Amino acid sequence: MMAAIPRLNGQHAAYLVKQLDDFATGKRQGMTMNSIATTLTDAQKEAVAEYLSGRP
Numbered sequence: 001m002m003a004a005i006p007r008l009n010g011q012h013a014a015y016l017v018k019q020l021d022d023f024a025t026g027k028r029q030g031m032t033m034n035s036i037a038t039t040l041t042d043a044q045k046e047a048v049a050e051y052l053s054g055r056p
């Protein structure tokens with residue numbers, strides 16, 4: 001059973017990057033996100049985090 005998809009808009013960029021790093025290394029488990037996070041470069045994680053944190 002998949003976890004509810006969390007709301008990302010307006011969350012702090014540093015928090016979002018940390019979660020993506022933790023998904024990429026496997027420190028945080030969440031099947032879909034583990035595979036997505038491993039495909040992102042550090043620059044892409046920062047870009048998507050900046051974008052999401054700037055949305056209301």
Ligand code: HEM
Binds near residue numbers: 002004008030031
């Ligand atoms: C580039 C695209 C994506 C980004 C940047 C992204 C980012 C994130 C982040 C930062 C979290 C952690 C949220 C938190 O801690 O509050 C998260 C969790 C999650 N995302 Fe994504 N996500 C992406 C695509 C997707 C897609 C396509 C799906 C589903 C089809 C998905 C499903 C989930 C689920 C189910 C969780 C919760 C995982 C858990 O804690 O068990 N995400 N995502």
